[in-house]
Amino acid sequence: MFWSLGVVAVASGVAVFVVDSMARATYALAVSFVAVGATVLLLEQDYVGMITVLMMIMEMAVMAVYMIMFMGMNPALMPMSMVHDHRRAVVAGVATFALLGAGALLVPWPQRRGAPDPDVTMALGETLMGSKMLVMMTISPVMVATIVAGIVLAAPRGRYDRFGDDLRGRRADDPQPGGVGR
């Protein structure tokens, strides 16, 4: 099972660079990620594995939109090249693979002490975050707020464009009004 998932992940990863269409490249990447998520499931990390698969499918669906938007010329099945700076990339890739592969094979594996917790997810969570649980829980709304703030800062039309110089406009002057009228 592990080997077949590994083959699927690597093969679809290669397919990302080989296929001629941005949409196909994105979804080949999605398949690769799903295979990796399934591998995590094999490690009995149910929650982490399922969440990985969920997140990756959602991300690839949105990323397809951006890939096609920004790397435009080739949503059609036209021959294209996805790589830049070919030679250096190959060298860097092979070197990294050799380093990590050597590390995985040569570093001595630790001995298992005791038995795995019946609730693996809870145990994993406590080990990773432990006493810092409160900090972790505060971080996620802060991250969302940062993302929103970044988009607000980057938007070309600010409050003054939308509501007028004295901010007294009743309705926002948007080229495409939103549904709630804010």
Next chain:
Amino acid sequence: MDVRARLTSAAVRAAHVLVVEAPGGWRERFAAERAAAARGWTPAASPADADVLVVCGAPGDDLAALLDRVWDQLPGPRARAQVRSPTGAGQALAEAAALLADERHQRRDARERRQEPAPLHGDMDHGGMDHGDTDHGDMDHGGTDHGGMDHGDMAPAGIPLASGGPDRDGLEMDVLHLSLGPVLPSWPAGLVLDVALQGDVVVSAEARHVGGPTAEGHHGLEPPERAAYRVDGVARLLDLAGWPDAASRARRTRDVLLDGDSATGHRLLVGLRSRVGRSRLLRWQLRGLGPPGRPDVHDRLLRALARAVDDLGRDAGDPGDGTSEDGGAGPDGLASATVGLELAAVRLVVAAADLDRLPTRREVVGG
């Protein structure tokens, strides 16, 4: 085989019809829609969905050529029907049903039809197998420069990829040229809107007519027929607003009004008007659509229903207040009103503008 015959008859029972109105053929279209609904046939949303192509009225040469291309796009088994007069609708559909069920005819049709899209020539836009005049480049968005990209041949299957242009935010975005109509459900007859789309936002639009010009003239309809015409426009708008139930209710009202039964018609119409007016969700969706400073789509919808009710209260021969406050903006006004809107809004605005129009003299006489 009995099973095969039963499956065929089941398939014919559930046929989908694509009803095409030639300019001036609105009475025939009402009759065709009514006959199709009476047989239990559903209206098709696109040629790929259709089994029967029904042409209402007399198409001109250019419209006939377009209809042949649409006919090519129907997957088999298919049948074609021509409704030349309102009373002939039922008969035409019955013949179409018989053709659909005729296995030998369908097999011959499948053998003899063309398997690839017709090559385009002349001033027609390139387009593959899509409705009427529509064109599909690929929906490219943006296009930044890449060193080292092998472009190769930039026209897959002979259709060039879309090229870019600045969009409303100042970014570069690819432009797709699309022709909306004349064969499009709930679309004014004979109108073609050539739009340039960026994403699904219209950047520029040009309107033209196919299948005969619309001459201006007075409206020679009797009040009940006028009310029925208005209610039909309301039904099309409701279809576009995604409320098929209210739309079929409106069509039933239209049929009752055409029959001349004013008492039931009035009751149904008042019921429809209150139902549509009460719907807050519809109001939320249709508010604010349309050029600023003019009545929006929701207002036009309610106004059309009010005028229909008003028409029913008039005596025979009363021309009524056929003029709309906009003075009937012509095709150019319509095209400019759609710039900057996205496709759904364009459809709604076009349907709402059509609500104010009554058939011209030429169309009433059936020319």
Next chain:
Amino acid sequence: MADVSVVSPAWAPAAALLVLGGAWGAAALDGVLSGRSTGLPGRASSRRPVDEVARLMRQRRRTTVRADGLLWRVGGAAMLVAALLMVVVVPLGSWAVADLAVGVVWFNTMDVVVWAAVWLAGWGANSAHSLVGGYRFLAQALAYELPLMFALTAPPVAAGSLRVADIAAAQDGLWFAVWMPVAFGVYCIGVVAFSVWGPFAPAAGADIAGGVLAELSGVDRLLVLVGRYALLVAGAAFAVPMFLGGGSGPLLPAWTWVLVKTALLAAALVAVRRRVPAVRPDRFVEAGWVVLLPLVLLQVLVVAVIAVGRG
């Protein structure tokens, strides 16, 4: 820990048949309701699923110039596959095809697969209207998905477990739908939305010539249409252990109650199409983020406070 016996995988086709049967019933109900509005007799319109299947099986398949066939057909089939996989975790009484410790997350993953499916179906056809439909679905999905995900976390917070059987068992006495109405409502909105149904059908809307369905015919079209109904039924089936008490109820055995509740909820969701016009994605996005999401978050807060208070 509630008791669920996992049946052998040989029973999985039976589960698939149940879903397809439910889809059939949903289609028949929709046929009857639409027949009523066009004035057809009820018996004729209840035969509509048979007739439509016969028509679509008889209809020839077609393709467009330079369509991306692989992505197109995969997208079309993926909706039905996602629906079938969704019901794998729903316990029918005390039997389930799979008893995952993270059943809720599994359901959530399957409904995200629908994102990919509808977009691929819109993309693959190489047609303007089809593509607009696919992109419309993504815009709508971005609006309903987060409220749906948070609505799906409310029952696990109350039950203390992500396992579907545990959630069903934690409802003896008071169904979650009663004291988490906002979560239940948002969940139903999510089900209707990912089924591209009723008010959330602009991706397949009449104003873009059928949208995602514009270039489909024959068996391919049948797959997508069946997929839509199957998603409605699967969403309704999953709501039963999550919000409607699982198999609990007097007189009848648990598995019958599950089927009855699924059928009733699915019928309600099918009937929604009749009452309301479509909600376009550009008008819904703001409503989803500014109205629905805060409401659901408040609901989860209330549920969490109650769960902590209960011990």
